[in-house]
Amino acid sequence: MRCDVWWARPAPATPRLLALLDDAERERYGNYRREIDQLRFLTGRTLLRAVAARHLGVEPEAVILDASCYDCGKPHGKPRVVAERAPEVSISHSGDRVALAMVDGVPVGVDVEEIRDAEVDELARITFTAEERAAFGRVPEAGLRAAFFTYWARKEAVVKATGKGMSVPMSTFTLSAHDAPPAVLASETPEVDPATTRMADLDPGPDYRASLAVFGTETPQVTERSADQLVADLG
Numbered sequence: 001m002r003c004d005v006w007w008a009r010p011a012p013a014t015p016r017l018l019a020l021l022d023d024a025e026r027e028r029y030g031n032y033r034r035e036i037d038q039l040r041f042l043t044g045r046t047l048l049r050a051v052a053a054r055h056l057g058v059e060p061e062a063v064i065l066d067a068s069c070y071d072c073g074k075p076h077g078k079p080r081v082v083a084e085r086a087p088e089v090s091i092s093h094s095g096d097r098v099a100l101a102m103v104d105g106v107p108v109g110v111d112v113e114e115i116r117d118a119e120v121d122e123l124a125r126i127t128f129t130a131e132e133r134a135a136f137g138r139v140p141e142a143g144l145r146a147a148f149f150t151y152w153a154r155k156e157a158v159v160k161a162t163g164k165g166m167s168v169p170m171s172t173f174t175l176s177a178h179d180a181p182p183a184v185l186a187s188e189t190p191e192v193d194p195a196t197t198r199m200a201d202l203d204p205g206p207d208y209r210a211s212l213a214v215f216g217t218e219t220p221q222v223t224e225r226s227a228d229q230l231v232a233d234l235g
Contacts, residue, residue, distance in 0.1 A: 003103040003220035005110065005202055005212065006227035008047050009096050010039035014235035017046045020060055024067070024075040040093040043231060045079070047100050048089060050230050052081045055102070060234060070163055078163050090160050097204050100227070106216035109160030112204050113149040120148035127155065127170040131185070135177040149209040150178040154199065157213040158184065162191040182211055 011017060021029060025045055032038045049060040056063065069077035081089060088108045090101045095114030102108070121144075124136050132151065139147045155170045162168050172189040176182060182199035184192060198219050202210035214220050 001103065001106065001214070001216060001218040001220045003101060003108065003200075003212065003214065003222045004051075005222060005224045006047060006051055006100040006102075006230070007204065007224065008043055008098045008100075008227040008231050010036060010093075010098060011043045011046070011228075011231045011235065013039060013042055016235045017042055017231075020046050020049055020234070022065070025065075028075070040098055043098045044091040044093055044100065046234055047098060047227050047231055048079060048081075048091060050234055051100060051102060051227070052083075052087065052089070055087055056081075056083055056085075071167065078160060078165065090157075092156070092160070092210075095208065097208055097210075098227075099202070099204070099210060101212055103214060103220060106214050107161045107163060108215075109157040109162070109213045110202070110210070111153045111156035111160060112202070112208055112210040113153045113156070115145050115149050115207050115209065118145070118148070120144055124148060124151075127152075129171055129174040129186075131174050139178070146209070147178040150201075150211075151175060153209045154182050154201075154211040154213070157199065157211040158192055158197065161197075161213045161215055164191060168192065 049063040052063045053060040064082040065079045067075045067077050067079040087102045090108045090110040092099045092111045094112050097112045099110050099112045101110035159168045168191045173187040173192045174185045184194040184197045198214050200212045200222050204210040
């Protein structure tokens with residue numbers, strides 16, 4: 001199974017990029033208070049249209065996205081491409097990284113996290129299982145933040161693959177230790193099956209952690225590539 005992961009930096013809000021957004025996306029874009037949040041959102045959606053357009057053999061303007069929430073129907077859910085033979089996709093952004101994962105036929109989730117100041121001990125207490133807290137407790141102080149965001153990126157990738165996001169509590173499934181290959185070891189939720197969850201860590205560069213999860217029986221063959229020029233060519 002092939003999985004492509006595209007990396008981009010937040011792009012300027014050119015008229016062409018803004019024109020690619022649909023009405024619901026323009027409203028979400030306008031609701032962000034910080035410019036960097038606007039640019040990350042804009043870059044993610046336009047990158048998705050550019051890559052999906054290549055996949056489908058159409059122009060980016062012809063790519064229709066649906067981000068309806070599975071629960072309430074409002075347009076803040078996981079985006080999907082509306083087309084026959086549409087690929088499965090997932091978007092994530094943090095700091096100056098925007099990630100897009102695309103795969104055929106199976107649910108996918110991607111997450112990138114900038115290693116930043118955070119109350120990692122408290123967050124671990126709330127979101128980690130007992131087994132994960134035990135492993136996290138053995139991490140030296142100097143490595144706590146990097147270890148935490150490794151766990152967090154992996155867990156986010158899994159819940160994104162479910163299509164239900166954070167409504168699936170992170171504390172209901174157990175992952176391998178941060179310094180071991182990523183895998184779901186146990187699960188108390190039907191949304192996550194260890195037998196059919198495949199994971200891979202990604203390479204977002206220094207001071208970041210990123211991970212990918214797919215639901216299927218095949219291990220994904222991941223290809224990572226830069227998308228900065230692809231986005232620039234749109235604008």
